[in-house]
Amino acid sequence: MTSVDEPARPNGRIRDAVRTQAEILDVATQEFARAGYDGARVDEIAARTRTTKRMIYYYFGGKEQLFTAVLERAYGVIREAEQGLDVEHLDPVAAIRKLAEVTFDHHEQHPDFIRLVSIENIHEAEHIAASEKLGKIGSPALDVISRILATGQESGLFTADVDAVDLHAMISSFCFFRVANRHTFGALFGRDLTDPDRREHYRAMLGDMVIAYLTAERTTD
Numbered sequence: 001m002t003s004v005d006e007p008a009r010p011n012g013r014i015r016d017a018v019r020t021q022a023e024i025l026d027v028a029t030q031e032f033a034r035a036g037y038d039g040a041r042v043d044e045i046a047a048r049t050r051t052t053k054r055m056i057y058y059y060f061g062g063k064e065q066l067f068t069a070v071l072e073r074a075y076g077v078i079r080e081a082e083q084g085l086d087v088e089h090l091d092p093v094a095a096i097r098k099l100a101e102v103t104f105d106h107h108e109q110h111p112d113f114i115r116l117v118s119i120e121n122i123h124e125a126e127h128i129a130a131s132e133k134l135g136k137i138g139s140p141a142l143d144v145i146s147r148i149l150a151t152g153q154e155s156g157l158f159t160a161d162v163d164a165v166d167l168h169a170m171i172s173s174f175c176f177f178r179v180a181n182r183h184t185f186g187a188l189f190g191r192d193l194t195d196p197d198r199r200e201h202y203r204a205m206l207g208d209m210v211i212a213y214l215t216a217e218r219t220t221d
Helices: 017-039 042-047 053-060 063-083 092-109 111-122 126-130 132-137 140-154 164-180 182-189 196-215
Strands: none
Touching: 017 042, 017 053, 017 063, 017 111, 042 053, 042 063, 053 063, 063 092, 063 111, 063 126, 063 132, 063 140, 092 111, 092 140, 092 164, 092 196, 111 164, 140 164, 164 182, 164 196
16 A cells, blocks of 8 residues: 555645545545446545545545445445344244344445445455454354354244355345346336335335245155
8 A cells, every 4th residue: 555645634634534534535435336346536536535536545545445444434334224223022933033134235225335245256355354444344144143042943933054155145045136227127027126116015024024934844864
């Protein structure tokens, strides 16, 4: 990372560093989600903020580090939502349904997150792999799912041979597909998966699918 001295602030005005960085990340999120990593331009991000390109480099070090910071914040938002889950008082079925609904709502409300993840997959997760912060962030949802699954399996209610990662992937895949593929799916099949009139239908369908899988009768050979 190239060291950049802090630039002189116009008219001696002291900028709130936290606010400035948040503003840069807001615009950078939009720009990376719109244009992708390769297409995004730091000049454009600077032009849309109340700062300069030099200030962006001072705070983040460069385009690659800025994109990594955008990913770290985006994943941090969903991790905060997961940490806020209050399902300890619910039975296993209701708890899993609640978890699915929280994931459904988050992905719907954060389409830029979906685009950023798609872009990072094109780059084979190289920024996530290099991020010490993301390497440690884990997923609070996995801890919650593990506890719910253990309770459900011990009671005999859940019969599926599945762990928390499997279930997390199952829930996330539906939520991600619904937002990421809405345009191609709509063009091919004439149905908008994010149509507000069908929102509750898909939200309930997700929960029903997951619960049906977990509780299905299974025979042993």
